[in-house]
Amino acid sequence: MRDALLPRCLVRCAHLLWMSLIAVENCDGKILEKTLEEWVRYKDECFKRIETEPYPSGLFCNRTFDMYACWPDGSPGSLVNVSCPFYLPWFEKVKHGLVSRKCGPDGQWLLLNGSEPWRDHSQCRDEMEAAGEVEGAHQLMVSFKVLYTVGYSLSLLALVLAFLILTVFRKLRCTRNYIHANLFASFGLRAASVIMKDVLLEKLWGKEIFEVSDWETLLSNEVAIGCRVAQVLMQYCILANHYWFLVEAVYLYKLLIGAVFSEKNYYTLYLYLGWGTPVAFVVPWMAAKYLKENKECWAVNENMAYWWIIRIPILLASVFNLLIFMQILKVILAKLRANQKGYADYKLRLAKATLTLIPLFGIHDVVFIFATDEQTTGILRYIKVFATLFLNSFQGFLVAVLYCFANKEVKSEMKKKWQLWKLDHPAVCCTQ
Incomplete structure (x- = not known):
């Protein structure tokens, strides 16, 4: 039997x-x-x-x-x-x-x-x-997984290329682009960690269950170790991504208000803020899970107090980003009004600046701050899941395009390098 x-x-x-x-x-x-x-x-x-x-x-x-x-x-x-x-x-x-x-x-x-x-x-x-609803929900979740897998994969490719462009070309090496490169790296690590977590979860839960030993294998600590490591890395990368949003916001605000400071010294602080701050929250969360809720993939949140160790710093970073975002818009509006050539012109430029800054600062996350998983059910939950997965997975691609591939400074440098390459390889160019 x-x-x-x-x-x-x-x-x-x-x-x-x-x-x-x-x-x-x-x-x-x-x-x-x-x-x-x-x-x-x-x-x-x-x-x-x-x-x-x-x-x-x-x-x-x-x-x-x-x-x-x-x-x-x-x-x-x-x-x-x-x-x-x-x-x-x-x-x-x-x-x-x-x-x-x-x-x-x-x-x-x-x-x-x-x-x-x-x-x-x-x-x-x-x-x-509710068999029809179960089957329908299953198909919907499969569609969601395909959607964000495509989004994260596309973002990862674009971010790797953008990171290389900003770090390889010497004339692009400045504090602003270094911060962009770190943001790209955080996006890339986040995408890679999500993909890796999915692969491990699929290996863990995706196979058919036929015997008692199959269930016991799934529930063993040995099998869960890789899954737990993936969970920890993913939580760190998500936190790092949010805090590099904050670094981008702080840096741009200082530039706009004309603050005088040593970029070299502040860049070191930015590194601590972007990569170091998440460690201060992930380590206590990891200790709490290990000591109090050491179950399977650490995905069970029986005591939500432990989950708030991760959630609170994300909420704080999002709120700070929103406040800085609003201050930056005020500064931009004041500067545009002072130099306006026409009412419609500065309004259009303000709208353009606003839409450009939203993905850089992760402002869309603020929309879902108070719509937590515990408070959303039914259709509202599916809408939240779709919007979150779509925006988070494709955001890295959008940021890479806006702040690297479509950047005038980057395009100019790439054009110069292409012209120099053609001069150094006339034989190849002539054969084309």
């Missing part, structure tokens, strides 16, 4: 929950991991009963665990009923229901097609009233 398949509803539900887990960067994945833990507890309790209860005399169907329910010894020719297993996520709805198996007159459990055990678990399938 160890080789019996889990009911399709459970496998499908597990895969839907897995897709939900990998679709959102900060999703807690609580339902899936809790279900697996409860399943293991149910299985262990079943095996204890199997080992301790006395055997009846005469002919009977052997007690067994068929990966779905725990069955006692059955009398030949009888229908054996047990309560719906408590590990089901929807157990509260079906706790009075029964699951049944037939014990044949020969003392063997009735099989379906000669191999799979026959079982009637219709009373334990309340969640399948």
Whole structure:
């Protein structure tokens, strides 16, 4: 009976929950991991009963665990009923229901097609009233995953190229471009960490489950180590990305107000702020998860206080960015009005500056500050997930285009390098 398949509803539900887990960067994945833990507890309790209860005399169907329910010894020719297993996520709805198996007159459990055990678990399938919704949600999550995978992959390619351009060409080496390059690096690391996390989660949760050992392997600490490392790296990269937004905002504000300062000294502080600040929050979060919630991929947030160790610095950075953004717009507006050639002209230039700064400062994140995962449900949650995944995944590509590929200084330097290359390789140019 160890080789019996889990009911399709459970496998499908597990895969839907897995897709939900990998679709959102900060999703807690609580339902899936809790279900697996409860399943293991149910299985262990079943095996204890199997080992301790006395055997009846005469002919009977052997007690067994068929990966779905725990069955006692059955009398030949009888229908054996047990309560719906408590590990089901929807157990509260079906706790009075029964699951049944037939014990044949020969003392063997009735099989379906000669191999799979026959079982009637219709009373334990309340969640399948929404089977269409489950399937639809699964397809939606698959679409979301394709969307952000394309976005992060495209962003990663563009960011690597932009980073190389800003660091390789000497005439582009200045504090402003160094800050841009660090922002590109944070975007690139964030994209790479999300992709890596998805690969590990897919390896962990994406395979079909057939035997008891498959579940036990998934829940083992050895398998979860790589997943935990990916979670830690992803949280660090997300924090670093937000704090390099803040560095960009602070630097631009200082330039606009004409503050006199040593760029070299301040650049060192910028490095500490962008790459060092996340460490101050990720390390305590990692310690809290290890000591208090050391479960599977560290995606379970039973105590939300630990999750706020990561959430608070992100919210603070977003709020500071918004405040600086508003101050910068005031400065830009004042300068444009002082030098205006026409009302429509400076309004247009202000709008252009505003739209250009939004992706650089990550201002779109402010929209979802108070729309947390716990407060959004149903259609609103799907809208939030789509908007967040789309903007976050393609933002790196947009920033690389605006602040590198479309930058006049960069295009001018690239053009000069191309002209010099053609002069140094006249034979190649002539053959073209």
